[in-house]
Amino acid sequence: MQPVERQRLEESISVRRELERVLESELFTRSDQLSRFLRFVVERHVEGRHEELKESVIAVEVFGRDPDYNPRFDPIVRTEARRLRARLSEYYTNGGKSDPLVIDLPKGGYVPAFREPEGETGEPVGHNRVSPKDLLDKRRQRWYAGIVSAGFCLAVVLIVLGWWQYQHRNTPISIAVLPLGNLSQDPADEYFSDGLTGEIIRNLSIIDGLAVRSQTSSFVFKGKPRNIREAGKELAVDYVLEGSVLRAGRQLRITAQLVRVRDDVALWSHRYDRELRDIFAIQDEISLGIVNSLRLRLGRGQRHYQTNPEAYNLYLRARAPWVQQGWSLAGKMVGPLEAVIDKDPSFAPAYADLAVAHAIRSGFFKSDIADELPKMRAAANKAMQLDPLLAEANDALAIVCSRDAQWERSEESFRRAIELDPHNPMYYGHLAMYLLLPLGRIEEALRQLRTAEKADPLSYEVHFDSAYVLFAAGRSKEATRHCEKLPGDVPDTTWCKDQSWLARRRIGEATRMLETAWRNDSRGGARGDLAFAYALAGRREEAEKLIADADDLFVRARVFAGLRDKDRTLEALDRAAVVGPFRMGRALAFPEYAFLRGDPRSMVIRKKVGLPE
Numbered sequence: 001m002q003p004v005e006r007q008r009l010e011e012s013i014s015v016r017r018e019l020e021r022v023l024e025s026e027l028f029t030r031s032d033q034l035s036r037f038l039r040f041v042v043e044r045h046v047e048g049r050h051e052e053l054k055e056s057v058i059a060v061e062v063f064g065r066d067p068d069y070n071p072r073f074d075p076i077v078r079t080e081a082r083r084l085r086a087r088l089s090e091y092y093t094n095g096g097k098s099d100p101l102v103i104d105l106p107k108g109g110y111v112p113a114f115r116e117p118e119g120e121t122g123e124p125v126g127h128n129r130v131s132p133k134d135l136l137d138k139r140r141q142r143w144y145a146g147i148v149s150a151g152f153c154l155a156v157v158l159i160v161l162g163w164w165q166y167q168h169r170n171t172p173i174s175i176a177v178l179p180l181g182n183l184s185q186d187p188a189d190e191y192f193s194d195g196l197t198g199e200i201i202r203n204l205s206i207i208d209g210l211a212v213r214s215q216t217s218s219f220v221f222k223g224k225p226r227n228i229r230e231a232g233k234e235l236a237v238d239y240v241l242e243g244s245v246l247r248a249g250r251q252l253r254i255t256a257q258l259v260r261v262r263d264d265v266a267l268w269s270h271r272y273d274r275e276l277r278d279i280f281a282i283q284d285e286i287s288l289g290i291v292n293s294l295r296l297r298l299g300r301g302q303r304h305y306q307t308n309p310e311a312y313n314l315y316l317r318a319r320a321p322w323v324q325q326g327w328s329l330a331g332k333m334v335g336p337l338e339a340v341i342d343k344d345p346s347f348a349p350a351y352a353d354l355a356v357a358h359a360i361r362s363g364f365f366k367s368d369i370a371d372e373l374p375k376m377r378a379a380a381n382k383a384m385q386l387d388p389l390l391a392e393a394n395d396a397l398a399i400v401c402s403r404d405a406q407w408e409r410s411e412e413s414f415r416r417a418i419e420l421d422p423h424n425p426m427y428y429g430h431l432a433m434y435l436l437l438p439l440g441r442i443e444e445a446l447r448q449l450r451t452a453e454k455a456d457p458l459s460y461e462v463h464f465d466s467a468y469v470l471f472a473a474g475r476s477k478e479a480t481r482h483c484e485k486l487p488g489d490v491p492d493t494t495w496c497k498d499q500s501w502l503a504r505r506r507i508g509e510a511t512r513m514l515e516t517a518w519r520n521d522s523r524g525g526a527r528g529d530l531a532f533a534y535a536l537a538g539r540r541e542e543a544e545k546l547i548a549d550a551d552d553l554f555v556r557a558r559v560f561a562g563l564r565d566k567d568r569t570l571e572a573l574d575r576a577a578v579v580g581p582f583r584m585g586r587a588l589a590f591p592e593y594a595f596l597r598g599d600p601r602s603m604v605i606r607k608k609v610g611l612p613e
Contacts, residue, residue, distance in 0.1 A: 011114075012046050012284070013285065013288070014101055015042065015046055016284070018099060018101040018102075018114075019039065019043075020281075021099060022088070022091060022103060023035050024277070025095055026095075027090060027091050027095075028091070033062075036062050037063075037084055038088075038105075040058065041058070041105065041112050045111060053110045053111050054110070055110065056069055056071065058077050059071065059076060061346075063076050063080070081105060081110065084105055085107070097117075100116075102117055172210055173209055173210055173239065174211045174212075175204065175212055175239045175241065175290075176212070176213040176217065176237045176240050177201045177213075177218055177240075178197075178226070178231060178240060179193070179194060179197050179218060179221065179222040179223075180193040180242075180245050180254075181193065181243070181245070182194075182245060183244050183253075184245070184246055191317050192245065192316055194316075194320060195315070195317070195320060196254075197219075200241070200286060200287075201213075201214065201215055203284075203286075203287050204290065205421060205423050210294075211423055213235050213237060213455070213457075214424065214426065214455065214456040216456060216459040216460060216462070217235055217456045217457065217458035218235070220460075226242065228261060228264055232261030235457065235458060237261060238261055238262070241286075242257055242259065243256035243257060247276075250275050250276045251275060251276075252272065252274050252279065252282070253271065254274075254282055256269065256270055256272075256289070258289065267293045267294075268290065268292070270285070272285070276309045276313070277309045280312075307343075307344045308343065310343055311344040311347060314339050314340045315337075315340045315347070315350060318333050318337045318339070318353070319333070333353060333354075333357045334357050334361065337354040338354065346386060347386075348386035348392075349390065349392055349393075351379045351382045351386065352379075352390065352392035353392070353396070355376055355377075355379035355397070355399070356399055359376045359403050362403060362579065363403075363579045363582070363583045364579070365552055365553060369578055376400055376403065379396070380393070380397045391418075391420040391424065391427065392417075394417035395413070395426070395427050397413045398412075398414040398417060398431075398434070398435070399430060401413060402438070403582060404580075404610075405580075405581045405609065405610020405611070407610075407612075410434070411435055414435060417430075425451075425456035425459060426452075428448040428451050428455075429449060429452050429461060429462060429465050432444075432448040432449050432465060433445075433469075433586070434582050437585065437586055438581060438584070438585025438589070439611070440589060442469060445469050446470070446473075449469065450466075458485075460485075460487055460492070463482040464482070464496065466482045470482065471590065472586070472590050473589075476500055476503035476504050477504075479496075479499070479500065479503070480496075480500040483496035483499075483500055494517065495525060498510055498513065498526075498529050499529075502536065503591075507533055507537045508537075510529075511530065511533045511537065514530035515530060527546055527547075527555075528552065528559070531544075531546035531550075531559045532559050532592075535561075535563045546559075553575050554583070556568075557573045557576060557587070558590075560572060566596065569593070570596065570599070573587075574604075574605055577608045577609050580609060584606075584609045588611075
């Protein structure tokens with residue numbers, strides 16, 4: 001990280017701290033509208049999004065005006081800008097006169113300025129108005145003056161190191177964030193430490209030169225004794241960040257330590273004793289500590305989100321099911337995510353997660369599918385409206401378009417999500433499972449999953465998805481190798497092993513294991529898989545008895561396919577069309593449905609859900 005970039009990040013942190021200090025004052029807590037206005041202009045300016053600091057944009061984003069807003073007929077922005085300037089002046093005249101930084105909104109525009117309370121010449125506050133760039137230029141001049149004296153020596157060092165840097169400049173440094181330990185007495189706070197781990201991973205992913213292992217890989221080590229060298233070896237990383245969280249009410253103690261794997265040397269460590277409201281500043285400072293230690297530079301063009309502490313706490317709680325067990329528990333996220341949005345209607349990541357949760361729920365027969373679909377579309381559109389450069393928003397839109405069989409737009413959005421965040425293996429997996437597999441593009445799906453596996457070698461989701469696609473392709477031996485990499489304590493592992501036996505026609509072994517699982521009620525899907533095993537074994541009566549009252553139409557269709565009953569298979573699939581194209585496309589990709597290909601009724605079903613022939 002270059003000194004100028006480091007100074008820019010430090011100033012960004014200072015400005016954000018001052019913004020929170022101002023917004024927590026009594027003058028601003030009693031005016032939500034002025035608070036939103038000030039937060040919008042300051043954060044857009046700090047993020048470099050100056051093109052949004054226009055009257056027309058502010059009217060829509062801050063004051064809820066329609067996109068066709070005309071400032072000639074509605075002076076709301078100019079009026080509120082005058083009120084904001086007066087309120088800032090009142091704040092810095094009274095309670096904020098000792099603040100280390102002053103936020104101002106110069107007349108004639110909406111670009112904020114930041115100045116020190118007192119200039120270098122001792123002038124009073126108000127005579128030293130400068131922008132962050134001016135402050136940076138002054139510091140830069142002092143830095144250059146010092147560096148010139150050492151220029152010759154530095155040039156020699158650069159010549160010696162130049163070739164090595166050229167050879168290694170494109171090799172990212174691999175790093176993993178182990179799950180932060182929850183030191184709170186209340187186990188219910190586990191969601192907070194888990195969620196904070198995920199947020200740190202997301203923040204590090206925007207730093208150029210870092211290859212960050214995903215949450216699913218890191219969480220393999222949750223609750224296990226820590227051996228940094230062994231964890232680093234399994235995760236195939238150069239560095240590991242570990243730490244802990246102690247939360248007592250609104251007080252936080254967060255420790256973090258960056259360790260080099262090869263020799264267990266701690267390169268950086270820090271302890272933060274702060275309040276909950278400082279959580280974003282803490283995340284920034286952890287990122288800065290890693291950047292400084294590894295001599296990296298910050299990425300550009302990606303979003304660093306902030307929200308109020310209450311909404312953020314709800315957001316971490318809402319994401320807890322996904323953090324702990326993946327998207328299979330998406331249904332549990334809808335209510336909590338809606339609570340986040342109630343607290344902060346401008347928080348784009350919450351809308352993106354909500355869209356995906358609704359899309360997944362729309363694939364369940366017990367869901368109110370007619371209710372899920374419009375909510376799914378509205379959430380995805382809102383996420384994109386709030387931030388079209390958010391990778392999560394593009395990924396959510398892609399899944400929604402897949403659910404609506406808008407395949408070209410879906411693929412375009414998936415590719416855009418990957419372009420925005422190429423180190424996130426989840427987007428490669430979603431592209432494979434929600435588009436390529438349903439469309440029968442098996443080899444392309446496997447290529448995407450291999451890319452995901454390189455970035456996330458221990459992710460059980462990546463290995464499960466790889467096994468799933470390989471089973472669909474009839475490549476059971478390769479699928480089994482991925483099954484063997486799944487942890488033993490998740491239901492998908494048992495399913496994977498059962499499919500391996502069934503695919504290799506080891507019906508007897510599969511049947512015995514499935515009968516035990518069904519009797520013990522240890523896996524929800526065991527009943528359907530057992531019925532399918534009976535069907536393959538020719539035990540028709542037992543197979544049909546097991547699925548007599550099955551709600552999942554795909555379970556019924558699969559058993560009928562095992563019995564080679566084409567009419568009832570097609571009837572069940574036709575009724576299953578309500579859950580949409582990606583579930584139908586995945587099902588039809590499996591070998592047991594191969595005997596339907598070419599049947600005109602199968603073509604009708606594919607057309608009904610929007611799958612190509």
